[in-house]
Amino acid sequence: MKEQKQNLPFEIQISFHKVVEQYKKQLEFEENEISRNYIKSILEHVEAFPALTEGIKDFEELKNYKEPVRVLLDDLFPNVLTNNEIKAASIPFQNFLFNRSKRLKKIMEDTPEDFELEIRNLDNKSVYVQECINILNDYYGYKIDYSRPLYFDIPDEQGIIRRYRIALNGDFIDIYPKENAKKITDEDVDELLQNVEDIDLWRKKFPPNSWVFKGFTIVNLTDVTMDDAISELKTALLFEKSSEKDELQKLEEIFRSIYKIPDLRVGFTVYNPQDEMFEKMEYKEANSYILNDELVSECKKGVCEEGFNNIFKNHSFFSIANVDEYAKKTKNNILSRRLKEGDVKSCILAPVVKNNRLLGILELVAKKKNQLNSINTIKLDEILPYIATAVDRNRSDFENRVKAVIQSECTSIHPSVLWVFEKEAKKYIRDYDDDGLASFKDIVFKDIYPLYGQIDVVASSDARNDAIQKDLLHQLKIIQSIIDKAYKIEELPIYEQVKFRISDFMDELESSLNASSEQKVFNLLQKEVNPIMSHLSKQSSELKKAVEEYQNQLNPETGIIYDHRKNYDETVQQINRTMSRFLDRKQIAAQKIYPHYFERYKTDGVDHNIYIGASMVKERPFNKVYLYNLRLWQLSTMCEMENRFYQLQQTTPIKLDAASLILVYNSTMSIRYRMDEKKFDVDGTYNARYEIIKKRIDKSFIKGTEERITQKGKIAIVYSQRGDEKEYLRYIKYLQTKNYLGEDLELLELEDVQGVVGLKAIRINVLYTPDSNEPDRTITYENLMEELH
Numbered sequence: 001m002k003e004q005k006q007n008l009p010f011e012i013q014i015s016f017h018k019v020v021e022q023y024k025k026q027l028e029f030e031e032n033e034i035s036r037n038y039i040k041s042i043l044e045h046v047e048a049f050p051a052l053t054e055g056i057k058d059f060e061e062l063k064n065y066k067e068p069v070r071v072l073l074d075d076l077f078p079n080v081l082t083n084n085e086i087k088a089a090s091i092p093f094q095n096f097l098f099n100r101s102k103r104l105k106k107i108m109e110d111t112p113e114d115f116e117l118e119i120r121n122l123d124n125k126s127v128y129v130q131e132c133i134n135i136l137n138d139y140y141g142y143k144i145d146y147s148r149p150l151y152f153d154i155p156d157e158q159g160i161i162r163r164y165r166i167a168l169n170g171d172f173i174d175i176y177p178k179e180n181a182k183k184i185t186d187e188d189v190d191e192l193l194q195n196v197e198d199i200d201l202w203r204k205k206f207p208p209n210s211w212v213f214k215g216f217t218i219v220n221l222t223d224v225t226m227d228d229a230i231s232e233l234k235t236a237l238l239f240e241k242s243s244e245k246d247e248l249q250k251l252e253e254i255f256r257s258i259y260k261i262p263d264l265r266v267g268f269t270v271y272n273p274q275d276e277m278f279e280k281m282e283y284k285e286a287n288s289y290i291l292n293d294e295l296v297s298e299c300k301k302g303v304c305e306e307g308f309n310n311i312f313k314n315h316s317f318f319s320i321a322n323v324d325e326y327a328k329k330t331k332n333n334i335l336s337r338r339l340k341e342g343d344v345k346s347c348i349l350a351p352v353v354k355n356n357r358l359l360g361i362l363e364l365v366a367k368k369k370n371q372l373n374s375i376n377t378i379k380l381d382e383i384l385p386y387i388a389t390a391v392d393r394n395r396s397d398f399e400n401r402v403k404a405v406i407q408s409e410c411t412s413i414h415p416s417v418l419w420v421f422e423k424e425a426k427k428y429i430r431d432y433d434d435d436g437l438a439s440f441k442d443i444v445f446k447d448i449y450p451l452y453g454q455i456d457v458v459a460s461s462d463a464r465n466d467a468i469q470k471d472l473l474h475q476l477k478i479i480q481s482i483i484d485k486a487y488k489i490e491e492l493p494i495y496e497q498v499k500f501r502i503s504d505f506m507d508e509l510e511s512s513l514n515a516s517s518e519q520k521v522f523n524l525l526q527k528e529v530n531p532i533m534s535h536l537s538k539q540s541s542e543l544k545k546a547v548e549e550y551q552n553q554l555n556p557e558t559g560i561i562y563d564h565r566k567n568y569d570e571t572v573q574q575i576n577r578t579m580s581r582f583l584d585r586k587q588i589a590a591q592k593i594y595p596h597y598f599e600r601y602k603t604d605g606v607d608h609n610i611y612i613g614a615s616m617v618k619e620r621p622f623n624k625v626y627l628y629n630l631r632l633w634q635l636s637t638m639c640e641m642e643n644r645f646y647q648l649q650q651t652t653p654i655k656l657d658a659a660s661l662i663l664v665y666n667s668t669m670s671i672r673y674r675m676d677e678k679k680f681d682v683d684g685t686y687n688a689r690y691e692i693i694k695k696r697i698d699k700s701f702i703k704g705t706e707e708r709i710t711q712k713g714k715i716a717i718v719y720s721q722r723g724d725e726k727e728y729l730r731y732i733k734y735l736q737t738k739n740y741l742g743e744d745l746e747l748l749e750l751e752d753v754q755g756v757v758g759l760k761a762i763r764i765n766v767l768y769t770p771d772s773n774e775p776d777r778t779i780t781y782e783n784l785m786e787e788l789h
Contacts, residue, residue, distance in 0.1 A: 007124070009131050009206040010213035011178065012091055013055030014062060016072050018172040018215055020046060020053050046072055055214050059091075062098055073099055076218060086221035092134070092168065093127045095119060097219060104221065110157040119166070120151040125199050131213075132192075132206045138175045139211075140184060144193070151228070152221065158262045163228040164221040173215035181210040226379070229257045234386050248286060255364060258379055261371055265289075267363035268352075268391075278361075289347065289363045292338040307335065311351045311361060317380065318349045321373040339365070346372040350380050354388040359395065362387060416595045417445075419618050421673075443673040445597075448613040449627050450665050451634055452694055455579060455641050456605035457572060458657040458712045467564035467654075469513045472521050475561040476502050476509075478553070479529055482546050486536050489543070498528055525559060567653035572604055574652055575645060579606040582644050586637050593633060594626035597680070605658065606641075610634070611671055611680070631664070632731050638662060638715055639740040642766045659710035660766075661698055664719035664728065665690055689756070693718075696753050702761075703749040709761050713780070715741075717762040718750070725762065732764055739778045742767050 020043065027039045046052060049068045056062055062069070069089075070077075077087060077099060086104045088097035095117045100108070108117075129146070136142040150166040188205055195201050233254045252266045267287040270279040280288050280295050310318040320326045323345050327336035339347060344365040352359045362384070366372050420443055431438035457463065480502050487495045505521060533550070536543045555562040580600060587598055596612035612630055614622035638660050645658045669690060671680050682691055697718050700709050709716045717728050725747070735741045742765040750759040767778040 007208050008128060009135065009203075009208060010175075010211050011057070011209045012094075013057055013212060013214045014059070014091065014216055015053060015055040015174075015214045016046075016069070016172070016216065017053040017055075018174070019072055019076070042071060042074075059096060069099055077101060086164065086223070088219050088221075089216050090168075090219040091213075092170070092217055093119065093122065093130065107154060107156075107162075111155055115155065117152060117154070120153055122150070128199060129196065129202055132202050135175055135206065135211055136184065136189065138170075138173070139177070142189065151224075156260075158260070160257055160260060160262055161225075162223060162257075163225045165224045165228075167220040167222065169218040169220070171218075173213065173217065175211060175213055177211050178209070180207060182207065225257050229254045230382055233383060258383075259364070259372070259376065261366050263367055264371075265365050267365065268360055269363065270360045271358050273358070287342075287363075289339060289342045289344055289365050290335065290349070290361060292341050294338075307349065311349060312358065315351045315353045315356075315358065317351075317374070317377040319372060319374045319377055320347050320349075322346065322369040324369070343367055345369045348372045348377050348380070350377070350384060352384060352388045352391050354392045359388060359391045416591065417443075417597050417616055420445075420616075444670055445611070445613065445615045445672075446670045447615060447668045448611045448671055449668055450671075450690060451610035451612070451630065452608070452663040452665070453634055453638055453661065454605060454607040454698065455638065455645060455658050455660045456603065456607075456698065456710070457575070458659045458710075460572070460604035460656075463654075463656060464565070464568055465513050467568040469509055470564040471561045473506060473509055474563070475553075476506050476521070478550050478561075480506075482533070482536065482543070482550060485546060486532075486539065486543060489539060494532070498532060501528065522558075522560065530559070571652040571654050571656060575648060575656070576602040576606055578644060578648055579641055582641060583608060583637070586633075586640070590630065590633050590637075593629045594622070595620070596630065599680070609680075613668065628727070631727070632734070634662060635715070635717070635728070635731050636735060636738075636740060639735065639766055642715070643768055646768055647770070657712040659698075659712050660715040661710050662715065662717045663694060663697060664717060664724045665693075666719070666721045666724055693756050693759070696756060697750070697759070700750045700753060700759070703751050709748065709750060709763070711763065713782075714744075714763050714765050717764075718759055719761070720759055725760065728762055732762070739767050741765065742780060 023039050023043055027036060027043070030036050030039065046068060049065055051061075052065060052068060052072065056065075073089060077085075077089075082102040084103060085101050086107065088100040088104055090097050097104070097117070133144050133146045136144055150168075152164045152166060153161050154164060156162050182205060184205060192202060192205060233251070248266070252264070255266055256262055256264045265287065267289045268281055269288040269290045270281055271277075272279050278288075278291055280286070280291055307318040310316045320339070323336060323339045327333075327340065330336055342365065345367055346369050347363060347365040350362040350364070352362055362380075364372055424440060424443060428438045428440050480499060483495050483499050483502070486492075487499075501524060505524060509521075533547050536547055553561050553563070580602060583600055583606060590596070590598070594612060595617045596610055597616055598608065598610050600606055600608040610630065612622075612627055614620075642658060642660055649655050669682055671682055673680050682688055698708075698710050700718075701707060702709060709718070719725060719728070732741055732745065736743070744765040746761075746763040748761045748763060750761060752758070765780060767780065768783075769778055
């Protein structure tokens with residue numbers, strides 16, 4: 001037994017005086033002789049134990065009165081109901097039960113040794129306030145409703161938590177003040193009810209142990225595991241936001257409580273109505289026992305005819321009480337095989353339906369036969385509508401995420417300027433609702449500062465052409481080798497003619513590769529080589545093997561070998577993907593400097609545009625200090641991207657070089673979102689000069705030379721104003737101290753190109769960290785190449 005909780009407004013005395021009083025009153029009016037004798041015998045028996053009516057303060061002392069208490073409470077705890085009722089005598093909020101019914105004793109015997117009975121979600125603060133309100137209601141006659149459902153959570157012999165709702169009977173209690181109790185006025189009550197959370201105030205008005213609680217309560221417990229589990233399931237499905245893993249684990253625990261199966265498992269299979277296919281959920285943690293390791297499956301193949309009719313036509317449950325017998329009956333069909341692979345002996349497949357539309361199948365599976373069957377499917381009747389609502393909501397959320405990704409990846413509406421589009425969209429809707437006519441106007445931002453940067457693969461065209469050349473030469477050499485073998489077996493003139501053609505093409509490819517080279521080889525293959533290959537595969541086993549090996553190397557769509565080009569394309573894709581993700585992550589920090597429009601796009605590298613200005617931000621003043629911060633961020637980020645580019649080279653199929661460039665444009669401009677093209681563009685003829693510069697500067701030469709301004713291992717910063725030069729030299733000096741940039745600095749002038757005159761550039765070498773585990777170790781581009789190769 002537990003000691004009573006300290007620091008309560010009550011001094012607790014366990015007493016049965018009210019039961020004795022009740023018996024004495026009954027004796028006065030009782031006419032039945034048998035009943036009178038029974039009551040007299042009880043009263044005579046209790047007289048020998050005066051402590052039972054005077055009050056027992058030490059809970060442990062109650063052990064000495066176990067038998068007289070049982071006799072005294074026999075009418076309240078009928079022996080004929082003891083195996084059915086979950087009942088005990090108690091003290092409020094003390095987690096202390098005595099004179100327990102046999103059923104309650106059995107429940108407690110099945111709990112683990114270290115289990116301690118506690119009321120769910122009840123803290124000392126709440127108990128103190130509740131006891132004070134009991135004083136106000138019972139002694140002062142107020143009618144303050146502070147009641148709430150109380151529960152015990154008790155594990156059964158299988159370890160499954162059973163929930164019991166507590167019903168209290170307080171008919172056998174007296175509450176009265178001690179000498180140190182304070183008198184409570186209406187003003188006190190008003191103050192207390194306005195400050196329910198102020199426990200110090202309650203303790204001030206009701207000092208600890210200033211009142212007496214004399215008597216006991218009767219506790220009736222009702223097993224509400226099913227109701228509580230359903231309620232918890234509703235909460236989990238409709239309101240809670242938790243991780244996928246936690247959500248699925250909680251769902252499994254709830255169903256285990258409902259079905260009283262400790263190792264019950266839960267799965268879910270999505271139904272795709274467009275393709276009439278079963279699919280796995282997007283959640284990695286989710287199981288599908290219908291699909292097992294498969295990602296998709298045809299519905300009719302996934303279940304038998306009976307199951308198909310139940311689920312798809314009737315939207316009713318399909319249960320398998322014995323999977324082994326089901327497998328024999330269906331001649332080991334796909335469903336039975338997959339269930340057996342998942343160690344399933346019985347299961348329920350429940351269609352999840354919303355608005356007469358099948359969303360998927362809830363799967364409950366057990367490791368013993370007959371644990372799940374057609375009878376206990378009824379437990380799902382109340383639950384499935386909530387699961388359907390949750391699944392429908394999750395599907396809508398996922399579709400919204402898909403739309404968000406499409407907007408993010410496929411359109412130019414950046415979140416930073418979304419507020420303007422929303423404003424225009426609302427106006428569009430209002431106009432349309434008024435008279436059925438509306439137009440979405442172009443959106444213009446004025447006085448905007450642009451920033452542009454790029455990191456591109458050096459000589460990407462040459463690298464791609466080199467890959468094409470190697471693939472074509474390799475393919476022609478293989479064909480040449482096969483023709484040589486065929487000529488030794490059968491000296492046909494056609495072989496010699498084809499060999500001559502192949503040699504001619506190889507000489508042409510080795511000397512140069514032009515736009516028509518690939519098409520010429522393709523025509524040669526289609527018209528002359530492929531028909532011969534079909535013939536050669538039938539001549540001998542050796543030739544057949546050679547032809548098959550050759551054909552296995554071909555791209556099935558083009559009929560051309562795609563090895564070197566594949567390496568090049570995969571390398572560029574990997575670079576672009578990594579650079580884009582890196583830039584997107586860095587953008588999160590950049591937006592905190594000052595909200596701005598950002599877009600990036602992939603070429604043979606990654607280019608980005610940034611626009612910043614007051615007109616793009618809602619109700620926030622703009623200062624050029626934000627522009628300077630963003631320019632410094634851009635330069636440092638470009639240095640980090642250079643590093644990331646070359647660190648990536650350690651894992652890419654081929655090695656490539658990068659060259660980076662930043663364009664500084666010191667004048668403000670207007671940009672317009674053109675609805676027909678669904679993208680931002682500069683607005684006006686004057687501002688078009690900026691776009692011309694962007695398209696031409698990476699091909700520009702240093703004045704008086706044939707040297708490109710962009711160079712591997714360096715960042716070129718192109719500008720036109722002397723003030724820009726001073727600004728960026730400050731940034732460079734700072735980044736040199738951070739080991740981002742080296743000492744090889746050049747101030748250059750660019751050759752004039754059509755429409756662009758007077759551009760200058762700063763070119764500075766980047767310092768590299770070859771190993772991300774050694775951030776303090778920096779080297780030059782030349783040292784980096786030695787390490788990489």
